[in-house]
Amino acid sequence: MNNFQYTRVKSPATAITExxxxxxxxxLAGGTNLIDLMKYGVMSPDKLIDINRLxxxxxxxxxxxxxxxxxxxxxxxxxxxxxxQYQPLLSQxxxxxxxxxxxxxxxMGGNLLQRTRCPYFYDITSGCNKRAPGTGCSALQxxxxxxxxxxxxxxxxxxxxxxxNVALVALDAVIQVSGPxxxxxxxxxxxxxxxxxxxxLDSTLDKKEIITGIVIPDNAFAKHTTYLKVRDRASxxxxxxxxxxxLEMDGSTIKDxxxxxxxxxxxxxxxxxAENFLKGKTASVANFKLAAxxxxxxxxxxxxxxxxxxxAPNSIIQALKTASGVKA
Amino acid sequence: MIENKSQEEQEIxxxxxxxxxxxxxVITAIALTPAAAVKASDLKLDERFSDALEQxxxxxxxxxxxxxxxVEPRLTLLDLLRERLKLTGTKKGCDQGQCGxxxxxxxxxxxxxxxTLAIMHDGAKITTIxxxxxxxxxxxxxxxxxxxxxxxxxxxxPGQIMSAVACIHEGHANSETEIREFMxxxxxxxxxxxxxxxxxxxxxxxxxx
Numbered sequence: 001m002n003n004f005q006y007t008r009v010k011s012p013a014t015a016i017t018e019x020x021x022x023x024x025x026x027x028l029a030g031g032t033n034l035i036d037l038m039k040y041g042v043m044s045p046d047k048l049i050d051i052n053r054l055x056x057x058x059x060x061x062x063x064x065x066x067x068x069x070x071x072x073x074x075x076x077x078x079x080x081x082x083x084x085q086y087q088p089l090l091s092q093x094x095x096x097x098x099x100x101x102x103x104x105x106x107x108m109g110g111n112l113l114q115r116t117r118c119p120y121f122y123d124i125t126s127g128c129n130k131r132a133p134g135t136g137c138s139a140l141q142x143x144x145x146x147x148x149x150x151x152x153x154x155x156x157x158x159x160x161x162x163x164x165n166v167a168l169v170a171l172d173a174v175i176q177v178s179g180p181x182x183x184x185x186x187x188x189x190x191x192x193x194x195x196x197x198x199x200x201l202d203s204t205l206d207k208k209e210i211i212t213g214i215v216i217p218d219n220a221f222a223k224h225t226t227y228l229k230v231r232d233r234a235s236x237x238x239x240x241x242x243x244x245x246x247l248e249m250d251g252s253t254i255k256d257x258x259x260x261x262x263x264x265x266x267x268x269x270x271x272x273x274a275e276n277f278l279k280g281k282t283a284s285v286a287n288f289k290l291a292a293x294x295x296x297x298x299x300x301x302x303x304x305x306x307x308x309x310x311x312a313p314n315s316i317i318q319a320l321k322t323a324s325g326v327k328a
Numbered sequence: 329m330i331e332n333k334s335q336e337e338q339e340i341x342x343x344x345x346x347x348x349x350x351x352x353x354v355i356t357a358i359a360l361t362p363a364a365a366v367k368a369s370d371l372k373l374d375e376r377f378s379d380a381l382e383q384x385x386x387x388x389x390x391x392x393x394x395x396x397x398x399v400e401p402r403l404t405l406l407d408l409l410r411e412r413l414k415l416t417g418t419k420k421g422c423d424q425g426q427c428g429x430x431x432x433x434x435x436x437x438x439x440x441x442x443x444t445l446a447i448m449h450d451g452a453k454i455t456t457i458x459x460x461x462x463x464x465x466x467x468x469x470x471x472x473x474x475x476x477x478x479x480x481x482x483x484x485x486p487g488q489i490m491s492a493v494a495c496i497h498e499g500h501a502n503s504e505t506e507i508r509e510f511m512x513x514x515x516x517x518x519x520x521x522x523x524x525x526x527x528x529x530x531x532x533x534x535x536x537x
Contacts, residue, residue: 005382006401006447032443036424048401050448099513101431101440101491235512
């Protein structure tokens, strides 16, 4: 690991000032991803600004919303009674990610900024436009079993690895950030980017900004939510495909719903067209299959990940069956 | 200095296998190193160089003992325990947060010590496998691992035990399925999982922790 300066800040304003002063500085929250990347030499910041003592650690109800501070640990949010009551999908998704030890350390803000697990991004001897812009994408012609089937570009076919992000995009979360120009809110759907010609940028967060919290509007989905994660082993592995499904049922009719997928794109992938197709329709396997077809329009695979073209629609159908309780 | 105490204790007990390996590897390294580098090593130039880099104060309690230290910010908690304080019970497996061998409790919360910097934990209380037993009285989880043969090679065992204790404290040991899910961050290449689950279930049922 490169040596670096370290400072512990006690106020968000100081963190923002430090970020503004030093473009090569990085915020240090849980560190479970950043320290790993620094050991590999993938990231080598000059300075770490430790924000673990900032008081963004509250979980509270607002008017028609649930607010979760950016420094709340993933394990704390996942076990929180208010989260479980109002947004159980978020808890399910977070518990599907990482291990108990990592969730104890990882923060909500850090998980939002978790970087891809593409092996070529981690391997500093390989070309990777995300790690070193202009060096090419080794995954395009390489071993791309874990890689994207939606929204990729010739520059990058990596996927966002977070489970939490999939639930947050399904739940219309809003990310609150603070920077030199003041506070602003970013819709979760706009927080992460597609790679385009700039895969080095994961999100639309400015380098001088700090995430302060996540706000989730109330919904009527709590009784019918599922986070299905398909992976190589039963626990503690990244998703090949994951599906977040949240339904509001009126008898056998789907009154409203949210659908999103993980493991398929550079950002958590909201399935808006499939949602529009199912809204107001009867919950049935036949309709779920049609919705999955709609969701898969435009999917493209790269060889080793061809299997995802079948696994993804099957996972959508399965998640909808589980969430709705419809068996056949 | 307090931090040297555990090393002194080890020396009083005589040369351990670890010390022999360390010394023999140093001798090998010197034999293969150019004279100038040996000279630099004699003068401890590398240590002086690193001292010149930023070292920061760290006040940390480990297994009930307070330590006042100066550390480089990049020192992980795992390397502080193993390399500086000679608490080698905590194991370095993957050093990447993938195996759980380095699991310790930070203020009672189980954490991968390889993926966290020591300097982040100024003022914290750390418990390692060395701090789990009460003198010669083993912790119930240590007893249960022995009774149920919860290991073969033993390398993952300190991490497994620290994780297992936390798993019960968190309330995540209510069924075999739940134990397996919440112990999934601790990999055992010998495959002692079935016996580990049995050990945890027995301790949970015993209600002593």
